[in-house]
Amino acid sequence: MKKPDLESLRKIISMYHMTMDDAEINAYQKIMNESLFDSYEHVDRMVEPELPVNYKRTPGYRPPKEENPLNAWYWKTEVEHAELGKLSGKKIVLKDNVSLAGVPMMNGTKVLEGFVPQIDATIVTRILDEGGEILGKAVCESLCCSCSSFTSDTGPVLNPHNTLYSAGGSSSGSAALVASGEADMAIGCDQTGSIRMPSAWCGIVGLKPSWGLVPYTGIFPVDITLDHVGPMARTVDNVALLLEVIAGPDGLDPRQYGLQPKSYSKYLTGDAAGLRMGIVEEGFGWKNLSEQDVDRTVRKAAESFTKCGASVETVSIPMHRDGIHIANIINTEGTTVQMFRGNGLGTSWKGYHQTQLLDAFADGMAARANDLSAAAKITIMTGQYMQNAYRGRYYAKAQNLARLLRKAYDNAFRSFDVLIMPTVPYKATKLPDNETELKKIIDLSFGVDTNTGVFDVTGHPAINVPCGSTDGLPIGMMLIGRYGEEETLLRAAHAFETLTHGLFTKPAELK
Known part of the structure; x- marks a missing residue:
């Protein structure tokens, strides 16, 4: 192990607002080097446990353009x-x-390019x-920092309904491959x-x-209080x-607090009889x-639930409009501290720490940080400024307000089983070109999560259900349920799908 030199210690002392002369620093340095690093050197010689890899797979390959028309594949393999x-x-x-x-796992950025995990999530x-049958890896946005689909260093992911438009992000490739019929199912993170x-x-x-229902172990995190992983499919x-x-x-996974899986398929009855649905104004x-x-x-889609046996009313949850601001602060500062300063993993949590990933990301950031997307750069700049200037006060306040936010929805769930609103308030946007100015790039990267980000903060389950289209671009309806009650959401979504005969979930044709 490399022991600290005087200059390294001077920087640390300054960082923590202490003052010492060189004689005092030397005295501390001697004690550190003679005894305090014994435990580090001992642990360095030990072998850490890894997650099992139970099935063989091929190294695979990065598919060429003719095999990847939507630029949605990062890597293909056979497992x-x-x-x-x-x-x-x-x-x-x-x-x-x-x-x-x-x-290989790139997470959308050259910073991590070349990293090959040793474990299976x-x-x-x-x-x-x-x-x-796992077919491979889908392109995602650069470090998952964008809501659109043009920030990956492998190039933009194209919307299969109209390739001039964004596929959305950051699970962009996952959505495009499922929508185009190249995969039956996909894993996304949220x-x-x-x-x-x-x-x-x-x-x-x-x-x-619901937050913590599905283990995040072996997945590159953003902020431990926001990380979710879940399924995507056409049906x-x-x-x-x-x-x-x-x-x-x-x-x-420390995100998991006792939620148990259920036989969700048994709840897909094709009707919503007795469910109380609330349209959130x-x-x-x-x-x-x-x-x-x-x-x-x-x-219109929400009101159609009456044909499936549900009751439908409007409900006002004023704090919903505050939710995106709370989410923005937790996401911005949480990402900065855990991902960028904590090299992906951060500290102060029990569970499996993927040290190979930590090393690869830290090395990549030291060598290639200039290759980060504009969305990632502005996240770092904003989050670190607020940490420096206000010592994390606003992150702490936002986490405190998150409890009130969750309570606001829980109060609504006393009267309703499912809440409804648009998933995204607007349809897919056009992909930018190389001449697009920085502000427009940033605007397109963010803002899509006006309705969605709230429920990463509260932890309530939420599902997108296709419910129509305009000019060939899909429109999504979001259903939100009580914490731990995915079966109710899936039942309601299946009822709508049955009512519409799956009209909105056919594989897209490239246009």
Whole structure:
């Protein structure tokens, strides 16, 4: 191990607002070097446990352009799996922040390019144990810092409904590959809406489960209080099936607080009899954001639940309009501290720490930080400034307010089983070109999560359900449920899908 020199200690002393002369620093340095590093050197010689890798796989390859028309594939591979199981015959793609041993993981950025995980994420093992065929890795946005689909260093992911438009982010490739029919199911991750936003813009079903239902072990994190991982598919039954397989505690993820998986497929009855549905007024009519056709389409879809046996009323939750501001602060400063300063993992949590990933990311940031996307750079600059200037006070206040935010929705759930609003207040936006100015790039990267980010803060489950389109661009309806009650959301989503005969979930044709 490299021991600290005087200059390193001077910097630390200054960082913590202390003053020492060189004689005093030398005295501390001698004590540190003679005794305090013994434990570090001892642990350095020990072998740490790794997660199991139970199935063989090929190294795979990065598909050429002719094999990747949407630029949605990062890597293709073949992975052995159990012969029989709940997912037999299902083709599945992983978001490229999920560890698949022996297969490169870039997480959308040159900073991590060349990293090859040594472990399988918990959900990967669960999928393979149930016979799922993992086809490879889907492109995601640069470090998952964007809500659109043009920030990955492998190039923009194209919307299969119209390739001039964004597929949404940050699970952009996952949504595009499912929507185009190249995969039956996909894994997405969601910190401000990154499962639901691309699902809405690509016209598929995407579920952000309750916080902690699905283990995040072996997945590149953003902020431990916001991290969610969940299923994406063209149909509700496939979403329910994949959730059954990946949900439940693994004993390694501190986000998990006792939620147990359920047989979600059994709740897909095709009706919503007895369910009380609340249309949240504050989810509509966002100034300078909401499009009238989106609001109109979602209201019409929500009201159609009466044909499935549900009751439908409007409800006001004023604090919903505060939610995105709370989410923005937690996401901005949390990402800065845990991801960028904490080299992806941060500290102060029990569970499996992926040290190889930490080393690779830290080395990459030291060598290639200039390659970060504009969205990542402005996150660092804003988050670190607020940490320096206000010592994390606003992050702390936002986390305190998050409890009031959750309570506001829980109060509404006393009267309703499901809440409804647009997933994204507007349809997919056009992809920018090389001449687009910085402010426009930043505006396109953010803002899509106006309705979605709130529920990453509160932890309530939320699902995007395709409910219409305008000018060939899909529109998504978001259903939100009580914490731990995914089965109610899936039942409601399946009822709507049955009512509309799956009209809005057909594979997209490239345009």
